Amino acid sequence: MLRLLAVDDEVPALEELAYLLRQDSRVEQVSTASNGVSALQDMVQMIGAGERLDGVFLDIRMPGLDGLDLARLVGGFPSPPKLVFVTAHEDSAVTAFELEAVDYLLKPVRAERLAEAVRRLEVASAPVADQGVDDVIPVELGGRTRFVPQQAVWYAEAKGDYVRLHTVDGSYLVRMSLAALERRWVGAGFIRVHRSTLVSARHVSELRFEGGRVLLTVGTETLPVSRRHTRQVREQLVRQFRAAMP
Incomplete structure (x- = not known):
């Protein structure tokens, strides 16, 4: 509160x-x-x-x-x-x-x-998590449990009461709200770019304007940025880029 x-x-x-x-x-x-x-x-x-x-x-x-x-x-x-x-x-x-x-x-x-x-x-x-430890999300796959590391996630997409984690190896559905995941990974470089999309800044390779819209290239995917989040996304990406500079 x-x-x-x-x-x-x-x-x-x-x-x-x-x-x-x-x-x-x-x-x-x-x-x-x-x-x-x-x-x-x-x-x-x-x-x-x-x-x-x-x-x-x-x-x-x-x-x-x-x-x-x-x-x-x-x-x-x-x-x-x-x-x-x-x-x-x-x-x-x-x-x-x-x-x-x-x-x-x-x-x-x-x-x-x-x-x-x-x-x-x-x-x-929210309290910033220890960024020295890579968080993992357990995913149930037909009786097996796979652990998806935070750093492997390109972006997370809200799907009702679930979140789909997109990685280079595929996508995984987990029972968790996007808001809860955002709180869990705050401070780890994840940016809300749409009400239903959370993106890892480390995997963003391009931001461009096209047809009046702002688009991000994340991994091999192209994702739209909502009008509401455009300014925040640009500012956060610039801040993180500057922080990463030697």
């Missing part, structure tokens, strides 16, 4: 955002602040009292301490909360992702889009 802080100098927008967040079953608590200075004071007080703060939904253009400056200050915390920017302006998106924002929402915020931001924040806030 997530503990969140919502920050906006426009009271109606702040109240609406807090209301929508409180309707989400994944959210335990929502605190609010009407300006950057109050938000910073609240965060310092929470952390000083040992309270958990998982994420901050943050307006950008505020008088005094604006959202980007506040985000830079928050980045200096020992264990900074994850950030989601909520703004009426598109021109700060690049800066927001340079500050490692989990998501960037445009006002007016739609409930469906906010729910997606909460999902991304939930995944980003």
